[in-house]
Amino acid sequence: RKEVEQDPGPFNVPEGATVAFNCTYSNSASQSFFWYRQDCRKEPKLLMSVYSSGNEDGRFTAQLNRASQYISLLIRDSKLSDSATYLCVGTNTGNQFYFGTGTSLTVIP
Amino acid sequence: ETGVTQSPTHLIKTRGQQVTLRCSSQSGHNTVSWYQQALGQGPQFIFQYYREEENGRGNFPPRFSGLQFPNYSSELNVNALELDDSALYLCASSWTGAGANVLTFGAGSRLTVL
Numbered sequence: 001r002k003e004v005e006q007d008p009g010p011f012n013v014p015e016g017a018t019v020a021f022n023c024t025y026s027n028s029a030s031q032s033f034f035w036y037r038q039d040c041r042k043e044p045k046l047l048m049s050v051y052s053s054g055n056e057d058g059r060f061t062a063q064l065n066r067a068s069q070y071i072s073l074l075i076r077d078s079k080l081s082d083s084a085t086y087l088c089v090g091t092n093t094g095n096q097f098y099f100g101t102g103t104s105l106t107v108i109p
Numbered sequence: 110e111t112g113v114t115q116s117p118t119h120l121i122k123t124r125g126q127q128v129t130l131r132c133s134s135q136s137g138h139n140t141v142s143w144y145q146q147a148l149g150q151g152p153q154f155i156f157q158y159y160r161e162e163e164n165g166r167g168n169f170p171p172r173f174s175g176l177q178f179p180n181y182s183s184e185l186n187v188n189a190l191e192l193d194d195s196a197l198y199l200c201a202s203s204w205t206g207a208g209a210n211v212l213t214f215g216a217g218s219r220l221t222v223l
Contacts, residue, residue, distance in 0.1 A: 008149075032210065043199060043214035044152065087151055089212075095205060096165040097142065097212050099151040 001026050006088045006100035014108050017078050021103045023071040023088030031095070033064055035073050036087040038102065044087055047073075078107045111136045113215035115200050121221045122190050130185040130218045132200030140164070141183040142212065143175060144199040152199055158183055159205050195222045
């Protein structure tokens, strides 16, 4: 079983829409969680960390539910520039980072 | 602040050959991780180096090996290349110690095995 699993999509949404991505992790001892963004043929870049209390960065909201081993990312008022692959990431007790397969988002004009 | 740099950016090898990929970590980082990313997949963890020693390994065979140098730069070596080794190889550096731990990636080395 993979450490981190997410729906690969693709998600095709109109500009201005709200879209949510979900991710589950298998190791209850996982320490930290992140969302990374990867543009086509580029390296992944940190979008935001995910905290148990939930955290928001502008139009982006991340949530962590340790009881259900579930992470989510909500994007409000989608922009064309949000089109990318969103990678769910968890760390283990050895401080190694494990990535999901990524969820592809295309925002349509 | 100097970011993570990788070389070469692209290379083509034939089956059975050996390849060495290089990575310079971001200034202030002491840990390097290597990932393999096949088309349409997320990055797969190969191994991590900290204090010049392997500190965790993913599900990759021994023909994948690495080094970390005193300046925290790193190499990934792959022997006996197979067609399925064709992928983007990503190096990421991070800080192991007190404080926030975030991975910063280089632009990757794209390997094609023919």
